[in-house]
Amino acid sequence: MTERLRIHVDPDKCQGHARCKALAPELFELDEYGNAHEAGDGTVPPGLEDKAWLAKSNCPEIAIDVIEE
Amino acid sequence: MSDVSQPAAHPPVTDWVHDFDHTDPQWTEDPFPIWDELRAAGPVVHTERFLGCYMPTTYEAVREIANDSEHFSSRRIIVRDVRPEITSRNSAPPITSDPPVHKPAKQLLLPPFTPDAMKKLEPRVRAICNELIDGFIAERRLDAAERYTKHIPVRAIAHMLGISESDSDLFIKWIHMILELGIKDETMLLQAVHEMSAYFGAHIEARKNKPTDDLISYLMNARDKEGNPLEDSHVLGSLRLLLIAGIDTTWSAIGSSLWHLARTPADRERLIAEPELIPNAVEELLRAYSPVTMAREVVKETTISGCPVKPGNMVLLSFPAANRDPKIFPDADKVVIDRRENRHAAFGLGIHRCVGSNLARMEMQVALEEWLKRIPDFALDPAGTVTWSQGTVRGPRQLPFLLGKAM
Numbered sequence: 001m002t003e004r005l006r007i008h009v010d011p012d013k014c015q016g017h018a019r020c021k022a023l024a025p026e027l028f029e030l031d032e033y034g035n036a037h038e039a040g041d042g043t044v045p046p047g048l049e050d051k052a053w054l055a056k057s058n059c060p061e062i063a064i065d066v067i068e069e
Numbered sequence: 070m071s072d073v074s075q076p077a078a079h080p081p082v083t084d085w086v087h088d089f090d091h092t093d094p095q096w097t098e099d100p101f102p103i104w105d106e107l108r109a110a111g112p113v114v115h116t117e118r119f120l121g122c123y124m125p126t127t128y129e130a131v132r133e134i135a136n137d138s139e140h141f142s143s144r145r146i147i148v149r150d151v152r153p154e155i156t157s158r159n160s161a162p163p164i165t166s167d168p169p170v171h172k173p174a175k176q177l178l179l180p181p182f183t184p185d186a187m188k189k190l191e192p193r194v195r196a197i198c199n200e201l202i203d204g205f206i207a208e209r210r211l212d213a214a215e216r217y218t219k220h221i222p223v224r225a226i227a228h229m230l231g232i233s234e235s236d237s238d239l240f241i242k243w244i245h246m247i248l249e250l251g252i253k254d255e256t257m258l259l260q261a262v263h264e265m266s267a268y269f270g271a272h273i274e275a276r277k278n279k280p281t282d283d284l285i286s287y288l289m290n291a292r293d294k295e296g297n298p299l300e301d302s303h304v305l306g307s308l309r310l311l312l313i314a315g316i317d318t319t320w321s322a323i324g325s326s327l328w329h330l331a332r333t334p335a336d337r338e339r340l341i342a343e344p345e346l347i348p349n350a351v352e353e354l355l356r357a358y359s360p361v362t363m364a365r366e367v368v369k370e371t372t373i374s375g376c377p378v379k380p381g382n383m384v385l386l387s388f389p390a391a392n393r394d395p396k397i398f399p400d401a402d403k404v405v406i407d408r409r410e411n412r413h414a415a416f417g418l419g420i421h422r423c424v425g426s427n428l429a430r431m432e433m434q435v436a437l438e439e440w441l442k443r444i445p446d447f448a449l450d451p452a453g454t455v456t457w458s459q460g461t462v463r464g465p466r467q468l469p470f471l472l473g474k475a476m
Contacts, residue, residue, distance in 0.1 A: 015422040033179040
């Protein structure tokens with residue numbers, strides 16, 4: 001389990017449910033409309049991997065990718 | 070007393086699979102076994118009622134329709150006995166809009182409803198909850214729907230709109246006429262829309278001379294992409310939408326949540342011991358007791374899970390039934406307040422995701438937190454009857470509780 005995770009929000013799928021921001025506030029940011037994008041370049045800092053998966057599995061629009069690098 | 074009046078009755082349903090009716094008393098009272106029966110019959114069912122209507126029974130079919138505005142229009146979003154003519158007077162952008170008109174209309178409404186905006190409103194909602202609790206905490210018996218759940222969303226949205234919280238009863242009457250009585254009686258629908266338009270028209274006029282710092286002035290000051298202000302009819306439609314969509318729905322969601330907690334001491338005790346679990350529990354209660362059922366009108370020939378549908382057909386889009394689909398949610402019929410994976414569709418899916426979802430979530434969390442802090446012990450009153458609203462929005466309209474420890 002040494003691989004790093006990177007997250008990406010598909011802006012065409014995100015509808016602003018904001019579940020990711022509630023569950024993993026360190027990993028996501030919302031724009032003025034409340035739509036989400038990944039914080040920074042999407043790299044998941046060590047220790048926050050569970051939150052990344054949790055956000056993905058609670059997104060009603062299936063808009064979040066978690067990429068194992 | 071308009072609240073207790075019920076719409077004209079339909080013949081009772083004896084064959085749910087071929088003759089379903091989401092306004093039937095059995096559906097209103099306990100829809101969950103009906104949805105299981107319909108799902109077992111197939112991914113889509115049909116009824117001749119409401120001038121002919123289809124209903125997808127699975128989460129996946131609901132998702133497909135919600136994401137297909139090319140074939141399924143939102144110009145009619147409530148299944149009724151009649152098909153009222155579509156005019157600017159009864160449209161409510163963006164919920165009744167399709168692409169490409171939808172996106173700019175929705176983007177206009179989104180900024181005042183972001184999670185950050187809701188944080189600013191939260192102290193007012195907390196105060197509203199406590200003012201309400203102050204009013205009945207000394208009593209042993211009460212109707213929690215009438216005394217608590219009903220007033221939280223109506224006062225919160227009135228506060229946002231900048232209209233008097235004391236006009237609440239008026240708003241509740243209009244909503245009942247539009248969402249319940251209006252399903253079967255078009256005059257009620259038109260009368261309510263007319264009264265609301267006159268009410269908000271006066272508020273718009275007043276702000277033309279004296280702008281205020283509220284949602285009505287915000288909409289009046291909004292500009293479209295070309296820099297033009299919105300037409301009065303657009304502002305009116307959006308105001309009607311915010312009022313209609315913001316009240317019954319959250320009233321229902323808070324009520325169903327308290328109803329569940331009244332009957333489930335283990336969940337209640339856990340949330341009192343671990344209040345940090347409340348946001349997660351709110352998601353699960355939203356899944357298990359989703360209040361809102363929408364609809365679409367077919368505008369282009371297509372199929373739903375293989376079943377052909379034609380322009381003019383109505384489709385009942387039951388997010389509540391989708392949220393009970395065991396293919397997506399293990400133990401779908403159980404309320405699991407610490408459920409970790411929960412892609413529920415209580416606020417819809419696709420471009421019409423509820424504009425007020427962040428508001429509703431905040432109200433639910435605050436309403437449950439404040440209630441549980443001050444009233445840890447409560448139960449359904451066996452001497453009373455719980456009643457549920459019918460049709461588009463389902464939630465308890467009478468919620469008789471006994472407060473305090475059982476004797």
